[in-house]
Amino acid sequence: MNLDNSKKLYEEAVNYLPGGVNSPVRAFKPYPFFVEKAKGSKLYDVDGNEYIDYCLGYGPILMGHANDKVVEASKMQLELGTDYGVPSQQEVELAKEVVKRVPCAEMVRFCNSGTEATMSAIRLARGITGRDKIIKFEGAYHGAHDTVLVKPGSGAAGLPDCPGIPEDAAKNTLLACFNDEESIRKLINENKDEIACIIVEPIMGNIGCIPPREGYLEFLREITEENGIIFIIDEVITGFRIAKGGAQEYYDVTPDLVTFGKILGGGFPIGAIAGKREFIEQFAPSGKIYQAGTFSGNPMSISAGLATMDILTDKFYKDMHDKGEYFRKGIEDVLGKLKINYQVTGVESMTEVYFTENEVIDYESVKNVDTKSFDKYFHTLLENGVFIAPSQYECIFLSSAHTTEDLDNTFDAMETALKKL
């Protein structure tokens, strides 16, 4: 595979951008391919190579790249202005769509990213309860702000503590173990009446893909209720992906607050905090808890989001369900033929393959998987025109644009890659 143009661009990029990229997870060795354009399930690089894309912008691209309906809506909006600084009807319409779909959502505040959403949701929880401490899970990623960048997943998984985060900012972040009830009980007992919220990724999507054990989310709902703790489900990945109403509908557990990002903006930057009216109303200007943004509710993201909601029907989720099942069965068939220790995990259109013989249930159990094998596997897949995220700690995503032919070609590439291990 010829990558000369990417190599040249990378050598220039590192002089102007740290590591040559604008988000750490995008850098991989020896250098990433530079993209020229994307359409449907495919990415095309500057050397004319084509890749079936399972990274999908790390989650947002649920309907494939440059979806026709989203492109059309965005073009129309572009002509009408891109930043108003005053409210528009579309913001109300998208908020209504979120409220209609998502069980816990009675009211919505839009912002610009998942990071902003979790930052604001945690401030809201702290403001309402008058408590400072929060519980997050080891390996959970909730964006790149100080409070949650403590044992995070995604691009920071396994790295040492990030310099620049004041001890005072991190000391109020208590760490729990996913799928473990005892670790939550212990933290709550040791910090009685001091915990503002528990924030959880309902399916751990930033250390691959780890579903909750049966009853675990219900347990979190009950114990937070009993202790006056606000329960936040971070659906930045799962929202609008695994079901119309997200993971909370899928697992039938209703939190107090939910955070969204990724898919909601139809490929444009967005974030949102939603939940019980009595809580969301506490945001300024109806309440005292400050939350703001120049681009919040910007017309490009909102109009693309509305076009997206039009596409996300019950039938859409049924098709995605079938595709997810077909995908995992195909992968298991390939792996079953070879003598390799592996685990395939997944829910709906989220999947991961781990090179380990142990069951993966939390951060501890994935910390020691065979990442060397993963690297080899990743690079051979790439050479064979299949792009998955370059880290064992990211999820493999499917879009509605992936065809059966794409998936079958991917199984062949996987077989080639795995035989090399």
Ligand SMILES: *Cc1c(COP(=O)(O)O)cnc(C)c1O
């Ligand atoms: C991606 C992600 C975030 C952060 O969203 P950004 O838009 O990158 O700031 C937060 N939470 C989860 C679960 C995510 O996967």
